[in-house]
Amino acid sequence: MIAQNRKLATIHDSTLIVAVDIASQKHVARAINWRGHILGEPLIFDNRLEGFEVFLQYVRVVLVNPFHVKQTKEFVDNSPTKNDRKDALVIGKLIKDGHFVIPTWPQGDFAELRGLVHLRYQLMKNLQRLHARIRRWLDQYFPEFLDVFPDWESKTALVSLRLFPLPQDVCAYTPEELVRLWREHGVQRAVGLSRARQLRASAERSIGLTQGLHAARLALRFWLQEYDLLQQQLNELEQAIGELLQRIPGAAEMMSIPGVSEMTVAGFLAETGDLRQYRDWRQIRKLAGLNIVENQSGKHVGKTRISKRGRARLRALLYRCVFVLVAKNAEFRTLHRYYTKERPNPLKPKQSLVALCCRLIRLLYVLGTRKIRLRRPAECPNLRNPLRRQVSSPRVRNAPDGVTNALIRSRSFMHAESRYFNPFGLRPCLGANVASSLDRLDEGMWWAQDSVRYGRVAARENRGGRGTA
Numbered sequence: 001m002i003a004q005n006r007k008l009a010t011i012h013d014s015t016l017i018v019a020v021d022i023a024s025q026k027h028v029a030r031a032i033n034w035r036g037h038i039l040g041e042p043l044i045f046d047n048r049l050e051g052f053e054v055f056l057q058y059v060r061v062v063l064v065n066p067f068h069v070k071q072t073k074e075f076v077d078n079s080p081t082k083n084d085r086k087d088a089l090v091i092g093k094l095i096k097d098g099h100f101v102i103p104t105w106p107q108g109d110f111a112e113l114r115g116l117v118h119l120r121y122q123l124m125k126n127l128q129r130l131h132a133r134i135r136r137w138l139d140q141y142f143p144e145f146l147d148v149f150p151d152w153e154s155k156t157a158l159v160s161l162r163l164f165p166l167p168q169d170v171c172a173y174t175p176e177e178l179v180r181l182w183r184e185h186g187v188q189r190a191v192g193l194s195r196a197r198q199l200r201a202s203a204e205r206s207i208g209l210t211q212g213l214h215a216a217r218l219a220l221r222f223w224l225q226e227y228d229l230l231q232q233q234l235n236e237l238e239q240a241i242g243e244l245l246q247r248i249p250g251a252a253e254m255m256s257i258p259g260v261s262e263m264t265v266a267g268f269l270a271e272t273g274d275l276r277q278y279r280d281w282r283q284i285r286k287l288a289g290l291n292i293v294e295n296q297s298g299k300h301v302g303k304t305r306i307s308k309r310g311r312a313r314l315r316a317l318l319y320r321c322v323f324v325l326v327a328k329n330a331e332f333r334t335l336h337r338y339y340t341k342e343r344p345n346p347l348k349p350k351q352s353l354v355a356l357c358c359r360l361i362r363l364l365y366v367l368g369t370r371k372i373r374l375r376r377p378a379e380c381p382n383l384r385n386p387l388r389r390q391v392s393s394p395r396v397r398n399a400p401d402g403v404t405n406a407l408i409r410s411r412s413f414m415h416a417e418s419r420y421f422n423p424f425g426l427r428p429c430l431g432a433n434v435a436s437s438l439d440r441l442d443e444g445m446w447w448a449q450d451s452v453r454y455g456r457v458a459a460r461e462n463r464g465g466r467g468t469a
Contacts, residue, residue, distance in 0.1 A: 007098035019064075019092030021084045023047070030088035036096050042085045062100040064091045067309075106273050109248050116241050117270035120263075121313070123237065127230050134223055141209050141216050142167055144202035148195065158224070159185045160199070165220050166213055170203035241266045250275065250368035257363065257374050259329040264321045268364060271314035281365035285358055288314040306354060318357040325360070332356055 011017070016039075021028045029043040073090050074080060094100065106114050134152065138145050142165070149157035163181055164170045173181070175196035182191060209216075242262055245251040254265045269275075272284055285291055289310040295302030308315070325332040339352035347355065367374060 004098050007100065011096060011098065017092045017095050019088045019090075019095060021088040021091060023084070028084040028088045030085070030092050032089070032092040032096065036093055038089065042088065061103065062095060063103050064094050064100050068094055068099055104273065104277060109244055110269065110273050113241070113244055113248070113266060114270040114273075116237060116244065117267055120234065120237050120241070123230055123234055127227075127234070130223060130227055130230065134220070134227070137216065137220055137223070141165075141213075142203075142206060143208060144206050145199075148199045148202055156182060156187045156191045156195075159187055161220065162224060165217060167203035167206035167208055168210075168213065170200055173200075175200055238263065245269075250371050253367045253371055253373050254364050256367065257325075257329070259325040259327075259332070260321060260364075264317065265364075267317045268314070269368075271311050271317070275365060275368045278365070281362045284361050284365060287311055288318060288357075288361065290315060290318075290354060290358055290361070315357075318360055319353065322353050322356045322360060326353070326356065332359075335359070 013033075016031060016033065018029055018031050025047055026044055027047060029045070031039040031043075033039060069087055069090050072094065073082060073086060076086060076090055076093070105111070138152065144167075145157075145160075146152065149160070151157065152161065159182060160170075163185070164173065164178075170178070175193055178196040178199065179191075179193055182196075245262060245266055248269065251265055251269065254260065254268075255262060272278070272287065275284075278284055282291070286307075287310045289308040289312070290306050292304050293307045294304050322332070326336045327333070335356060336349075336352050339347045339355060340349055363374075366372070
């Protein structure tokens with residue numbers, strides 16, 4: 001509501017609101033005053049520089065969410081009618097009420113990074129389509145090939161598909177000749193005479209199609225050439241992304257998390273842009289659509305869920321990354337086990353992964369904005385005992401030792417000599433003299449993670465009541 005009031009403060013009695021329903025060829029503009037009165041007729045102009053020059057001289061550009069336009073278009077005439085003139089009027093009324101956002105365009109390296117990452121997404125989609133085509137081709141003409149080579153992208157399998165793709169081609173060679181051809185094309189180990197005999201035996205018993213073989217060979221050859229080109233383009237693109245990340249402050253520190261790859265950090269920064277434009281990590285959580293929404297009316301309390309609004313690519317990127325972290329990162333694996341098995345109200349596995357996505361956002365935000373590298377909990381010996389001694393909440397007091405720091409953190413506290421954070425609660429790795437000062441830090445306020453209801457629940461402990469925090 002505070003942000004809404006700031007937006008409304010920019011609209012006064014001398015403000016002219018010009019709403020534009022944008023399209024690919026022609027745009028429709030409507031003008032209203034600060035009270036919502038319609039001024040003049042709709043203006044239709046082409047998508048050319050001449051049409052925009054007049055607007056940019058006098059108009060401050062803001063954006064309205066298209067979903068908001070769809071949800072409120074019946075307020076104008078109590079009708080589901082949709083056209084460009086009505087949409088422009090609805091946009092103007094939403095701006096009048098302060099329901100708009102000020103666009104921030106990526107600049108410099110962040111604009112380059114977004115373009116490179118989006119290009120990589122397109123190449124990966126093309127590669128996935130190509131995978132499906134080649135797999136379908138094998139199912140049609142040589143289904144037994146995958147029994148010999150479960151992964152057709154392996155070096156030996158690719159050489160075989162280029163030299164003798166069909167069962168008839170394989171039967172034209174003896175096992176010794178197959179091994180010789182493999183050796184001539186760079187396959188020096190891992191396969192030998194036994195694999196060649198297995199391939200020939202599978203070709204002799206093949207049930208693949210026997211008609212249209214010339215077209216089949218030609219199609220597979222074209223697809224393998226396209227596969228080589230895509231692999232070359234992806235390697236070149238990933239090299240360019242890696243060089244660009246070296247120039248972005250905080251990217252190297254974000255990659256210090258075990259299990260977070262270079263492409264994960266690149267995708268995260270491409271979707272969020274410069275992290276310095278965010279005041280809090282919760283803004284990124286909302287941008288990814290991972291904020292909790294509730295369904296409550298009177299005595300009815302429905303289930304809570306994530307909003308799934310915002311950038312779907314960012315949400316999918318974080319979800320895939322958490323899968324890897326749960327498997328390879330000891331701290332995230334400990335948290336996942338606690339969320340799903342050891343806490344009083346255990347979460348479902350998918351709920352736990354979503355909660356860990358939020359924790360990963362907070363971790364990346366702190367490392368990227370403060371430019372500090374991550375150190376393991378074993379390197380912070382002064383971190384665990386002071387916290388466990390001071391916390392009296394049953395949720396935290398009964399938690400296992402490995403997850404105490406994941407559930408509890410103090411209010412913002414930084415020390416001039418503190419340059420590293422632990423991977424759980426992002427608390428600074430304090431020395432003994434600094435850790436002792438925690439007793440004087442706002443003793444009544446501690447925060448516990450509760451991803452089932454609201455994602456973050458405040459737990460205040462009163463000195464004279466349930467105990468001293």
